[in-house]
Amino acid sequence: MSISAFFRLFQPKDKVFYTLFEKVSDNLLSMSKYMVEGMSSKENITEAFFKKIEDYEHANDKLTHNIFIELGKNFITPFDREDIHQLAASLDDIADFMYASVKYALLYKSPYLKSFATFSKYIDDSVVELQKAIYNLRDFKKPKEVLESCVEINRIENVADDLFSKEMGALFESKIEVIEIIKIKNIIEYLEDVTDKCEDAANIIESILVKYS
Amino acid sequence: MSISAFFRLFQPKDKVFYTLFEKVSDNLLSMSKYMVEGMSSKENITEAFFKKIEDYEHANDKLTHNIFIELGKNFITPFDREDIHQLAASLDDIADFMYASVKYALLYKSPYLKSFATFSKYIDDSVVELQKAIYNLRDFKKPKEVLESCVEINRIENVADDLFSKEMGALFESKIEVIEIIKIKNIIEYLEDVTDKCEDAANIIESILVKYS
Amino acid sequence: MSISAFFRLFQPKDKVFYTLFEKVSDNLLSMSKYMVEGMSSKENITEAFFKKIEDYEHANDKLTHNIFIELGKNFITPFDREDIHQLAASLDDIADFMYASVKYALLYKSPYLKSFATFSKYIDDSVVELQKAIYNLRDFKKPKEVLESCVEINRIENVADDLFSKEMGALFESKIEVIEIIKIKNIIEYLEDVTDKCEDAANIIESILVKYS
Numbered sequence: 001m002s003i004s005a006f007f008r009l010f011q012p013k014d015k016v017f018y019t020l021f022e023k024v025s026d027n028l029l030s031m032s033k034y035m036v037e038g039m040s041s042k043e044n045i046t047e048a049f050f051k052k053i054e055d056y057e058h059a060n061d062k063l064t065h066n067i068f069i070e071l072g073k074n075f076i077t078p079f080d081r082e083d084i085h086q087l088a089a090s091l092d093d094i095a096d097f098m099y100a101s102v103k104y105a106l107l108y109k110s111p112y113l114k115s116f117a118t119f120s121k122y123i124d125d126s127v128v129e130l131q132k133a134i135y136n137l138r139d140f141k142k143p144k145e146v147l148e149s150c151v152e153i154n155r156i157e158n159v160a161d162d163l164f165s166k167e168m169g170a171l172f173e174s175k176i177e178v179i180e181i182i183k184i185k186n187i188i189e190y191l192e193d194v195t196d197k198c199e200d201a202a203n204i205i206e207s208i209l210v211k212y213s
Numbered sequence: 214m215s216i217s218a219f220f221r222l223f224q225p226k227d228k229v230f231y232t233l234f235e236k237v238s239d240n241l242l243s244m245s246k247y248m249v250e251g252m253s254s255k256e257n258i259t260e261a262f263f264k265k266i267e268d269y270e271h272a273n274d275k276l277t278h279n280i281f282i283e284l285g286k287n288f289i290t291p292f293d294r295e296d297i298h299q300l301a302a303s304l305d306d307i308a309d310f311m312y313a314s315v316k317y318a319l320l321y322k323s324p325y326l327k328s329f330a331t332f333s334k335y336i337d338d339s340v341v342e343l344q345k346a347i348y349n350l351r352d353f354k355k356p357k358e359v360l361e362s363c364v365e366i367n368r369i370e371n372v373a374d375d376l377f378s379k380e381m382g383a384l385f386e387s388k389i390e391v392i393e394i395i396k397i398k399n400i401i402e403y404l405e406d407v408t409d410k411c412e413d414a415a416n417i418i419e420s421i422l423v424k425y426s
Numbered sequence: 427m428s429i430s431a432f433f434r435l436f437q438p439k440d441k442v443f444y445t446l447f448e449k450v451s452d453n454l455l456s457m458s459k460y461m462v463e464g465m466s467s468k469e470n471i472t473e474a475f476f477k478k479i480e481d482y483e484h485a486n487d488k489l490t491h492n493i494f495i496e497l498g499k500n501f502i503t504p505f506d507r508e509d510i511h512q513l514a515a516s517l518d519d520i521a522d523f524m525y526a527s528v529k530y531a532l533l534y535k536s537p538y539l540k541s542f543a544t545f546s547k548y549i550d551d552s553v554v555e556l557q558k559a560i561y562n563l564r565d566f567k568k569p570k571e572v573l574e575s576c577v578e579i580n581r582i583e584n585v586a587d588d589l590f591s592k593e594m595g596a597l598f599e600s601k602i603e604v605i606e607i608i609k610i611k612n613i614i615e616y617l618e619d620v621t622d623k624c625e626d627a628a629n630i631i632e633s634i635l636v637k638y639s
Contacts, residue, residue, distance in 0.1 A: 068419070068423070071423045072423060081420075081423055081424055082420060082424065085420045085423060089416065103378060104378070104381075107378055107381070107382045108381070108382065108385055109385075165529060165530070165533055168530075168533070168534070169533045169534065172534055172535075172605065172609065178391050178604050178605050178608070179385065179391050179394070181605070181608070182391070182394070182395070182398075182608070183385065185608075203511075203515065206494070206511075207507075207508060207511045210494070210497045210498060210507055210511060211507055211508065281632070281636065284636045285636060294633075294636055294637050295633060295637065298629075298632075298633045298636060302629065316591060317591070317594075320591055320594070320595045321594070321595065321598055322598075391604050392598065392604050392607070395604070395607070395608070395611075396598065
């Protein structure tokens with residue numbers, strides 16, 4: 001048993017962090033669902049769509065900030081303070097990269113690829129699993145379920161990575177203008193980055209689980 | 214109270230690390246001030262300017278190395294050894310990315326954008342706050358001031374991020390040759406990265422504060 | 427003495443992790459040696475070469491997974507569970523980026539640069555030192571030798587970084603088509619990233635050493 005695990009036995013568990021992380025995951029899921037919709041066609045990538053994505057990103061910032069404030073107030077945390085900090089930061093990255101994908105798709109007036117929709121679907125699939133993992137993390141009562149979600153998030157990241165290289169190979173073979181290729185490359189890099197960030201969060205959750213099991 | 218905080222009560226505090234981190238922040242500030250000057254016009258981006266930036270980068274490497282040597286010698290540290298390691302590494306990243314920005318601006322013979330100067334100013338503003346945060350971190354006596362600086366560094370990073378996307382949008386609308394756009398994109402990415410690295414350092418400082426408060 | 431080091435005195439040391447990390451380093455070394463061969467000429471960058479690199483990457487994934495499984499089973503670890511997690515993840519990154527370098531060199535049908543071979547040699551040199559560091563890490567009996575390897579890995583990363591900027595400077599001066607420059611840039615970025623990931627692993631090893639010395 002680790003030292004931390006040993007001390008945890010004598011600690012009442014503060015529930016506020018579980019609740020806040022659950023709220024973050026709820027917000028991320030609303031955001032990814034909304035993104036799937038907006039990224040489904042070129043016409044849907046509008047200023048209004050971006051503004052709402054920005055709202056979700058701001059909501060995430062506020063929740064992240066609340067987690068940090070609670071860390072300042074609470075002596076007792078359900079798991080190490082550094083882990084709470086790291087997990088909150090990694091979930092914030094997910095919102096930031098979803099935001100960046102949409103921002104640059106709009107700003108660059110990039111040609112639209114069908115894979116923008118496919119990537120968004122992969123992102124949403126990852127966030128669904130992430131939300132499950134976070135809900136199942138409560139009180140460390142469902143370690144098996146948490147791990148299953150983490151494995152699935154890793155699998156989706158591999159699929160997204162393959163799609164990325166397939167798309168890039170096709171782009172370089174295409175007759176699309178170089179300047180447009182640069183724009184598209186940038187956007188699908190951001191989209192693929194979201195699945196990487198989901199994987200990072202899953203890895204942090206997995207390492208928290210490892211620490212306390 | 215965290216376990217670490219509990220044990221800290223019984224530990225004399227070794228001051229050498231505070232002093233070394235202060236020296237690193239002094240060096241970073243001289244470097245950023247010098248960079249503001251050199252990046253203020255295309256004519257100033259010379260071999261001589263780059264050499265001096267390189268000297269600052271080397272000075273930072275030496276200080277970072279000294280911190281690691283002290284870590285090897287000292288049983289007692291003012292905060293966790295891993296945190297000292299991480300903070301030193303993140304401050305080193307700041308010097309590395311300032312160095313890279315100047316190196317590629319010179320090497321690529323890139324067209325000059327006014328925003329090179331603006332980004333450099335943002336970097337300097339961040340480093341001013343970082344130095345304040347590091348000086349105020351000593352003995353954890355000024356947590357409020359430290360946090361204020363961290364918040365400000367986060368704000369500047371957002372502003373730099375907005376400038377980056379504005380510039381990229383304008384570049385893609387411009388008639389500038391693609392090859393030159395690639396160069397400029399690369400340089401402003403490095404410049405924007407410096408503010409990201411400042412944010413990373415601020416986040417580490419914040420998490421150290423959280424741990425011991 | 428750190429709290430962890432104090433508790434370690436009373437802990438029998440579980441050897442399985444040393445053995446697994448040694449196996450990972452053996453696999454990485456076979457992979458880097460094979461990569462040096464394949465990257466030595468354009469003709470050698472074939473589907474068959476890539477498939478074998480993919481095999482090495484999968485082998486690394488399995489070993490990494492085994493480390494995580496052992497973490498779940500073992501109460502006693504030779505060093506902190508988080509450090510084991512972090513080191514395993516960083517070694518996995520090395521395999522991932524070697525894989526990406528070869529994958530994109532093949533997929534993009536990129537023009538061949540002699541420096542592809544030079545970068546591969548630098549990568550192999552780094553992995554040689556990494557393997558040494560990992561073998562010498564066992565029971566913390568050879569801290570001096572471990573540190574020497576870490577210093578050497580840092581040195582190689584600097585050399586690779588210089589080669590990268592030299593190559594990029596030359597590319598932008600050349601008459602090569604922009605689309606081909608983008609491809610080459612991408613590939614040498616991945617190659618240079620491998621040496622960065624080796625440096626990350628070396629830094630983690632160094633910080634483990636610092637923690638327990």
